[in-house]
Amino acid sequence: MKKVLTIAGSDCSGGAGIQADLKTFSAHGVFGMSVITAVTAQNTQGVFAVQDITRDVIAKQIEAIFDDIEVDGVKIGMVSQVQTIEVIAEQLSNYAPQIIVLDPVMVSKSGYHLLNPEAEATLIKELLPMAMIVTPNIPEAEVMTNSSIQTLKQMEEAAKAIFQMGAKNVLLKGGHLEEDSIDILFDGQEFSYFSSSRIATKNTHGTGCTLSSAITANLALGHTLNKAVSLAKEYITIAIQNSLSIGKGVGPTHHFYTLYKKAGLI
Numbered sequence: 001m002k003k004v005l006t007i008a009g010s011d012c013s014g015g016a017g018i019q020a021d022l023k024t025f026s027a028h029g030v031f032g033m034s035v036i037t038a039v040t041a042q043n044t045q046g047v048f049a050v051q052d053i054t055r056d057v058i059a060k061q062i063e064a065i066f067d068d069i070e071v072d073g074v075k076i077g078m079v080s081q082v083q084t085i086e087v088i089a090e091q092l093s094n095y096a097p098q099i100i101v102l103d104p105v106m107v108s109k110s111g112y113h114l115l116n117p118e119a120e121a122t123l124i125k126e127l128l129p130m131a132m133i134v135t136p137n138i139p140e141a142e143v144m145t146n147s148s149i150q151t152l153k154q155m156e157e158a159a160k161a162i163f164q165m166g167a168k169n170v171l172l173k174g175g176h177l178e179e180d181s182i183d184i185l186f187d188g189q190e191f192s193y194f195s196s197s198r199i200a201t202k203n204t205h206g207t208g209c210t211l212s213s214a215i216t217a218n219l220a221l222g223h224t225l226n227k228a229v230s231l232a233k234e235y236i237t238i239a240i241q242n243s244l245s246i247g248k249g250v251g252p253t254h255h256f257y258t259l260y261k262k263a264g265l266i
């Protein structure tokens with residue numbers, strides 16, 4: 001079984017963060033492991049508190065995994081503080097996993113800063129060059145490029161600018177666009193487009209976490225980058241189509257829809 005690690009924050013309500021990542025790994029048949037960078041108190045209505053995990057405990061979690069287990073892929077999500085980013089970068093340079101997917105989580109859908117704005121530059125400097133692929137959403141790409149993105153052309157320009165910052169591949173997600181949900185992949189040479197019709201639902205909590213984890217799992221399973229993104233896009237689309245009205249706000253996606261359907265559970 002392939003063994004895949006998420007380095008991210010905990011979402012106690014189960015729709016995003018570590019919990020979404022582990023569900024996604026399980027749905028892909030890979031063995032999921034987690035390094036927790038922060039514990040958040042959040043639900044479908046908002047984020048209410050964050051406790052960052054100390055630098056030392058993050059380092060120890062990474063060591064405990066890599067000193068014992070062969071890691072086939074790493075996804076990085078919420079990293080919250082400068083010292084969190086620094087320790088992750090240090091440890092991953094030591095262990096040098098081949099596959100790193102960076103989801104540059106900045107602000108939750110409810111508007112809470114999951115990344116201290118003072119840490120944005122460190123994230124770009126330390127983690128961006130280590131990643132095989134970075135997966136910003138539109139607001140994150142706007143922060144990274146200091147530009148406004150409303151059209152496909154502007155998405156392409158931003159993807160190029162993020163590539164210039166040292167990313168090896170950029171997947172700029174279009175979930176925040178009003179029409180179709182087009183994600184664009186730029187590898188420094190050409191663009192690939194992954195589109196789906198916009199699904200009319202409010203339940204999109206954790207879509208970015210889920211997509212980046214699915215890409216990581218697919219890469220660990222041996223797929224090419226393009227195929228890994230394409231399969232992940234199919235997976236998130238089904239998860240959103242069958243998303244769950246759990247909670248009073250923005251509900252989670254259905255990480256196990258296809259498996260449950262095949263098993264006759266739904």
Ligand SMILES: Nc1ncnc2c1ncn2[C@@H]1O[C@H](COP(=O)(O)OP(=O)(O)O)[C@@H](O)[C@H]1O
Binds near residue numbers: 175182183211
């Ligand atoms: N309403 C929607 N209909 C279809 N796809 C969506 C919708 N919302 C998000 N997506 C897709 O979900 C994935 C995550 O995108 P996005 O929501 O932009 O990320 P984030 O959760 O980081 O803000 C992308 O593949 C995007 O195209």
Ligand SMILES: Cc1ncc(COP(=O)(O)OP(=O)(O)O)c(N)n1
Binds near residue numbers: 206208209
């Ligand atoms: C702990 C934690 N990590 C990441 C996020 C953001 O997840 P995302 O997939 O971007 O979903 P939304 O918050 O935008 O719904 C989070 N909320 N919590």
